[in-house]
Amino acid sequence: METPPVPSPLFTLGDYLAGMATGVLVAGAVRSLISPGFDMVLAMLLGMALGMGIHLLLGALLGPLLGMFQTMVPGAWIGMYGGMLFAMRDSMGAGSPGWAKALGVGALFGAASVAGFRLYDRILRGPVNGPGEEPAEAAGSARRKWDAASRFFDRLTWADDRRFGPEKRRLFGRLRGRGKLLFIGAGTGNDFRYLPPDLAMTAIDLSPEMLARAAAKAAGHPAGIELRQADVQRLPFPDGSFDQALSVCTFCSVPDPLRGLREVYRVLRPGGRFFLFEHVRSRIGPVGVLLDVMTPLSRRIGPALNRETVGNVKAAGFRIAGEENVYLDIVKWIEAEKPGEPA
Known part of the structure; x- marks a missing residue:
């Protein structure tokens, strides 16, 4: 790798x-x-x-x-x-x-x-807590936006990949040995290199252009990665299909994030774990206001900057098992669990 x-x-x-x-x-x-x-x-x-x-x-x-x-x-x-x-x-x-x-x-x-x-x-930095459109129309608009972004996505995120790479390697290591993984928001596949080499996984993305660029990186993963075009708001998997799920800077872009999180909840088995590497609205007053001001522009060409993702994860039915700040309180690692005993 x-x-x-x-x-x-x-x-x-x-x-x-x-x-x-x-x-x-x-x-x-x-x-x-x-x-x-x-x-x-x-x-x-x-x-x-x-x-x-x-x-x-x-x-x-x-x-x-x-x-x-x-x-x-x-x-x-x-x-x-x-x-x-x-x-x-x-x-x-x-x-x-x-x-x-x-x-x-x-x-x-x-x-x-x-x-x-x-x-x-x-x-x-570090642990914080202990161990308007119709859906189809909104998804189509989001797909077109990310299809267009795929052409320059790797250049745009070059520095972020290098800044957050070591943190992702450390945090993604917590997925090791936990069973079948659903990777939500594959993008161009830049994050595949940080995943443990023995994970069996299915990676989805809304954008076919993103997935086309991710194919070579998926083929180079030791365990192999199944790529599928899918909308997290309407996942094409039966209930309880996966042992764990991972999203990376995805729920800042989902048109209806709560709907998407409930779909993740549905396809996880009871006791399944959900890991999120996401950016959220800051609780630092002036910084949060700045993110609010910037979001109307940012979401036209990319993600929203002021999502309340931790609260949305809880509202979807998950129990928050851990939360860690990676950059200020804007970029976070969140560990959540679907209540119930594993089958």
Whole structure:
């Protein structure tokens, strides 16, 4: 099997450089448009708008290289709040006396924000808990979206694969020896390399284009992987067909996530385990709001960023057996169980 990549320390440098670049550009844009005497409320609104625009542009350029979450979340913070603070300062005439100092303040704010997010990520990481459309129409829309995304998906997720690869290898190892597995959201097959080599599994995806790209990776897996096109909202399997299930960044994209989770519940045997590697809405107030703001745009071309997946898993009937933060409280590993004794 292919050896999973190890995150490079250059990512850390890249995070700081991206944060500083965002801060510098926001500070420069604000200073160019706002001068002493500018109405403070309008200045703050304009600063926020400038900052968010700059963050989205830089995020689109740097996200595939540095990781979407690690670039977009601090970048959104720097853009929105930095733009607001710089604009308020400049409108009051309290800004730095020259351009060099103004841009330096922007760089310092960006670096400090990245450092704060990295520290908070370390604090939050680890275990948390102990051991509108018609369905068919929505599924068709989602399939077309992911068929189109399949053409650039591997490039877009290059950095995320390397950032989260070691964590996935560690966490997916918990599936070893638990019986037949249903892998939900196969994508282009990038995650197959992190799965234990002795697992018998069926991998599904809504997008036939994604599955076409996953075929070669599935063939290289030691135990072999059966690929099937299927919608998790209407799984084509009898009740109790699987011993365990795994989803990877899937329920951020399912049109009706609760319907999909209930289908997973149905096809698992009593006592079966459900493992999820998912990104969810943050409980950190300002970060959660940012994800809410970004979701209307993100879900048009990709996933929703503010799903309450842990609560949905419980609502589908599962018992939460474990929960672990992987990045801040946004990317999580969730272990759930279908109540009942194994047959």
